[in-house]
Amino acid sequence: MGIDLSLIWAVIIIFGIMMYVVMDGFDLGIGILFPFVRDAGSRDLMMNTVAPVWDGNETWLVLGGAGLFAAFPLAYSVVLSALYLPIILMLIGLVFRGVAFEFRFKASKTRRHIWDKAFIGGSLLATFTQGVALGAFIHGFPVQGREFAGGPFDWLTPFSLFCGLGLIVAYALLGCTWLIMKTEGELQKRMHDIGIPLVWVVLAVIGIVSIWTPLTHPAIAERWFSLPNLFWFMPVPILVLLCAFALMRSIQRYAHYSPFILTLVLVFLGYSGLGISLWPNIIPPSVSIWDAAAPPQSQGFTLVGALFIIPLILVYTAWSYYVFRGKVRPGEAYH
Amino acid sequence: MFGLEALDLARIQFAFTISFHIVFPAITIGLASYLAVLEGLWLRTGNTLYRDLYHFWAKIFAVNFGMGVVSGLVMAYQFGTNWSAFSDFAGAVTGPLLAYEVLTAFFLEAGFLGVMLFGWNRVGPGLHFFSTLMVAIGTLISTFWILASNSWMHTPQGHEIIDGRVVPMDWLAVIFNPSFPYRLAHMAVAAFLATAFFVGASAAWHLLRGRDNPALRKMLSMAMWMALLVAPVQAFIGDLHGLNTLEYQPAKIAAMEGHWENRPGEPTPLILFGWPDMEREETRFKLEIPALGSLILTHSLDKQVPALKEFAPEDRPNATVVFWTFRLMVALGLLMILTGVIASWLRWRGRLYQSRPFLHLVLWMGPSGIIAILAGWYTTEIGRQPWVVYGLMRTADAVSSHSATQLGVTLALFVLVYFAVFGVGIGYVLRLVRKGPQLGEGAETGSGGPGQQRTPARPISAADEHLEHEGGDHLGERN
Numbered sequence: 001m002g003i004d005l006s007l008i009w010a011v012i013i014i015f016g017i018m019m020y021v022v023m024d025g026f027d028l029g030i031g032i033l034f035p036f037v038r039d040a041g042s043r044d045l046m047m048n049t050v051a052p053v054w055d056g057n058e059t060w061l062v063l064g065g066a067g068l069f070a071a072f073p074l075a076y077s078v079v080l081s082a083l084y085l086p087i088i089l090m091l092i093g094l095v096f097r098g099v100a101f102e103f104r105f106k107a108s109k110t111r112r113h114i115w116d117k118a119f120i121g122g123s124l125l126a127t128f129t130q131g132v133a134l135g136a137f138i139h140g141f142p143v144q145g146r147e148f149a150g151g152p153f154d155w156l157t158p159f160s161l162f163c164g165l166g167l168i169v170a171y172a173l174l175g176c177t178w179l180i181m182k183t184e185g186e187l188q189k190r191m192h193d194i195g196i197p198l199v200w201v202v203l204a205v206i207g208i209v210s211i212w213t214p215l216t217h218p219a220i221a222e223r224w225f226s227l228p229n230l231f232w233f234m235p236v237p238i239l240v241l242l243c244a245f246a247l248m249r250s251i252q253r254y255a256h257y258s259p260f261i262l263t264l265v266l267v268f269l270g271y272s273g274l275g276i277s278l279w280p281n282i283i284p285p286s287v288s289i290w291d292a293a294a295p296p297q298s299q300g301f302t303l304v305g306a307l308f309i310i311p312l313i314l315v316y317t318a319w320s321y322y323v324f325r326g327k328v329r330p331g332e333a334y335h
Numbered sequence: 336m337f338g339l340e341a342l343d344l345a346r347i348q349f350a351f352t353i354s355f356h357i358v359f360p361a362i363t364i365g366l367a368s369y370l371a372v373l374e375g376l377w378l379r380t381g382n383t384l385y386r387d388l389y390h391f392w393a394k395i396f397a398v399n400f401g402m403g404v405v406s407g408l409v410m411a412y413q414f415g416t417n418w419s420a421f422s423d424f425a426g427a428v429t430g431p432l433l434a435y436e437v438l439t440a441f442f443l444e445a446g447f448l449g450v451m452l453f454g455w456n457r458v459g460p461g462l463h464f465f466s467t468l469m470v471a472i473g474t475l476i477s478t479f480w481i482l483a484s485n486s487w488m489h490t491p492q493g494h495e496i497i498d499g500r501v502v503p504m505d506w507l508a509v510i511f512n513p514s515f516p517y518r519l520a521h522m523a524v525a526a527f528l529a530t531a532f533f534v535g536a537s538a539a540w541h542l543l544r545g546r547d548n549p550a551l552r553k554m555l556s557m558a559m560w561m562a563l564l565v566a567p568v569q570a571f572i573g574d575l576h577g578l579n580t581l582e583y584q585p586a587k588i589a590a591m592e593g594h595w596e597n598r599p600g601e602p603t604p605l606i607l608f609g610w611p612d613m614e615r616e617e618t619r620f621k622l623e624i625p626a627l628g629s630l631i632l633t634h635s636l637d638k639q640v641p642a643l644k645e646f647a648p649e650d651r652p653n654a655t656v657v658f659w660t661f662r663l664m665v666a667l668g669l670l671m672i673l674t675g676v677i678a679s680w681l682r683w684r685g686r687l688y689q690s691r692p693f694l695h696l697v698l699w700m701g702p703s704g705i706i707a708i709l710a711g712w713y714t715t716e717i718g719r720q721p722w723v724v725y726g727l728m729r730t731a732d733a734v735s736s737h738s739a740t741q742l743g744v745t746l747a748l749f750v751l752v753y754f755a756v757f758g759v760g761i762g763y764v765l766r767l768v769r770k771g772p773q774l775g776e777g778a779e780t781g782s783g784g785p786g787q788q789r790t791p792a793r794p795i796s797a798a799d800e801h802l803e804h805e806g807g808d809h810l811g812e813r814n
Contacts, residue, residue, distance in 0.1 A: 031508070045554075058408070059441055059532050061408070062408055062411050062437055063437060063438075063441065065411040065412050065415070065432060066411055066430075066433055066434040066436075066437040066438075069414065069415065069422065069426055069429075069430035069433055069434065070426075070430035070431040070433070070434035071430070073422050073423055073426020073427060073430050074423050074426075076414075076415040076419075076422055076426060076430070077414075077418075077419035077420070077421075077422035077423040077426065077735075078417050078419065078423075079415070080412060080414055080415030080416045080419065080422075081415065081417075081419035081735040081736075081737070083416075084416050084417075084735070084737055084741065084745075085741065085745070087412055087415075087416050088416060088745045088748070088749075089748075091408060091409050091412060092748055092749070094405075094408060094750050095405055095406070095409065095753075095756055096409065096751060096752060096756060098405045098408075099402075099405060099759065099760065100757045102401060103759060103760075103763070106763070106798075106800070145419065147419070147421050147423075147736070148419065148735075148736075152737060152738060152741050170631075282517075293698070294426060294427045294430060294431075295427050295502045295503065296436075296499075297427070297502065297503045297504070297506070298426075298427040298430060298431050298502075298503055301503070301506055302430070302431040302435065305434070305435050305438045306434070306438065309438040309439075309441060309442050312442060313441055313442075330339045
């Protein structure tokens with residue numbers, strides 16, 4: 001067969017994770033921004049902006065996990081067992097947060113603050129552990145035979161902890177600009193105020209990661225800085241700067257939609273920078289998507305279902321965002 | 336940690352998370368079909384009772400479905416985190432089957448579930464019924480995939496081992512492996528029965544408190560018809576499943592029967608009760624009936640049933656556990672049949688809704704289906720040991736190399752979070768049940784949409800009851 005199934009599956013999984021980061025990113029961001037907004041009415045509003053869509057957002061995470069298992073079982077087993085504690089903590093964070101989300105609306109006024117705390121804690125835990133996992137993933141995993149050969153706390157490095165904090169800020173920015181788009185009045189103004197400092201911090205995080213990574217990983221430095229790669233990849237950091245600049249301008253002039261869209265572009269650029277650094281490794285630093293591939297019988301069999309269902313999920317997702325478009329106002333309850 | 340090794344802790348962790356999870360899908364499967372039946376009857380007869388019941392159980396279905404999704408998230412990752420050697424070895428078969436299960440579930444959620452839960456007033460009755468049917472069929476297709484994967488681990492075929500890993504050669508053979516049809520039928524029917532007894536107990540609870548309305552009576556009546564007609568069918572399927580196991584996994588049958596050795600020329604007895612002792616290689620304190628084991632399992636009086644001592648000690652499943660979980664399942668099954676029979680007798684005498692001892696029995700039988708499902712799964716899964724993929728890979732070789740401390744800590748976390756989180760969820764379901772079906776509730780449903788006060792969008796938002804009491808309990812005055 002002339003079709004590179006591993007490549008198709010890598011694209012599907014990369015796309016799935018991208019969808020997850022973008023979409024669950026802003027609703028995790030809402031949880032991260034909760035402590036900055038004290039009054040109960042605004043909190044209700046914040047939750048209502050994502051209430052119709054958040055659980056659809058998480059489907060991408062399940063799809064990513066199942067797709068990885070089906071198409072790249074070696075990567076699924078090595079990466080997940082190497083990241084054992086961060087993944088388990090992430091799942092616990094998501095479980096907590098998901099249920100807090102549902103039951104906050106059904107709780108009495110006096111008990112609601114308990115669910116608020118669960119929501120904040122779950123969001124922070126899930127985001128931080130995702131960032132840590134990402135940092136550890138960039139760093140790479142020692143593999144011997146077909147097994148993870150490192151220790152239980154290999155993921156715990158200054159770099160991965162920094163990525164954990166960095167992702168919290170990035171998701172907060174996504175949440176912030178999402179709220180600018182979906183709300184008005186007091187809450188929107190509050191988000192405009194914290195938007196600018198957030199962009200600066202995110203820019204600093206991107207800068208530090210971009211310097212730290214090639215310094216500690218010669219292969220990644222080689223990928224970026226050798227010729228002619230340098231010319232091909234140069235647009236990425238330039239676009240990041242331009243985008244961040246435009247983003248700050250748009251927040252300053254109190255734009256409604258463009259901050260969120262520019263944040264998406266920023267996230268996409270950061271994500272593609274990551275892709276450039278790591279491609280085609282699915283278990284960095286040395287196991288490629290082809291090394292980790294399931295037999296073609298398995299990849300092909302699952303692809304049939306994926307190509308049938310994923311477009312339907314996309315259509316449905318687009319439709320539900322369309323239905324719930326526009327500003328969310330106090331008193332409207334999308335739950 | 337507590338003298339348990341990492342392998343034990345990994346197994347306990349998997350058992351704990353999946354035991355919690357399985358309860359939700361089981362009730363989801365049962366309720367989806369129940370809702371399809373209710374809606375079909377409503378459309379056919381025009382009796383508003385069915386419509387009211389539909390709306391009442393749709394709310395419980397929604398909450399239950401939501402919890403199934405949340406607890407399922409953990410399952411999608413646990414094979415990789417905790418059973419990485421298994422995932423690498425068998426992932427080419429179990430990965431795609433699991434992926435199909437996930438895709439089916441999303442397909443369902445993406446389209447028909449929304450229409451089913453929130454579209455009562457927005458689409459025509461035909462399309463709505465179609466959506467409910469698709470959701471019911473979708474839950475069964477999900478069951479199909481997950482049980483294909485599980486059954487393959489019991490009776491693997493259709494693959495080759497290349498470079499020390501499983502490679503699927505014939506997907507039809509993989510999916511329709513020998514134990515699959517029996518396991519699928521047994522589990523689907525178990526889900527129906529578990530739901531029926533849950534529904535029946537909900538009705539009994541209200542009737543015992545003197546609340547009586549035609550909707551409650553209809554619930555009890557339908558549940559008891561299920562008990563009468565389907566519980567015996569389940570016993571028959573279980574028997575076939577047992578014969579299939581005897582053929583493919585004789586060590587499991589020997590362990591379930593606590594049967595250690597055959598005496599030459601003597602048919603195998605059936606041990607009713609006893610204590611299989613793995614150290615002493617005998618079943619102590621046993622009470623047995625001669626030849627009955629042969630009669631049940633071989634349908635003859637001279638053939639012998641394989642005995643545990645015919646297998647090397649390292650190939651034997653733990654008979655102490657499966658002997659008892661199997662008996663628990665069978666005993667509950669027999670009680671279900673008995674409940675169905677008593678119900679028919681009372682129905683004939685016209686006292687189905689009045690007999691307090693009977694209503695108490697039905698109330699206590701409420702969790703019986705769930706417990707039987709768990710006991711049955713423990714029997715088949717622990718009975719598969721020491722293999723994770725029968726005859727191909729041992730469980731001890733399947734586990735990730737985490738330390739006991741690490742596994743102990745995560746297990747403790749799972750226990751804490753699950754009891755807290757799903758405890759609240761289950762409490763909420765029971766609260767909805769306590770409210771009971773309201774006559775006419777189907778007539779006023781379906782608010783929402785753009786511009787409306789309230790637009791429900793996720794499964795759990797189909798239920799609008801509060802989580803705790805606010806200002807006293809109004810429930811008592813409602814009916």
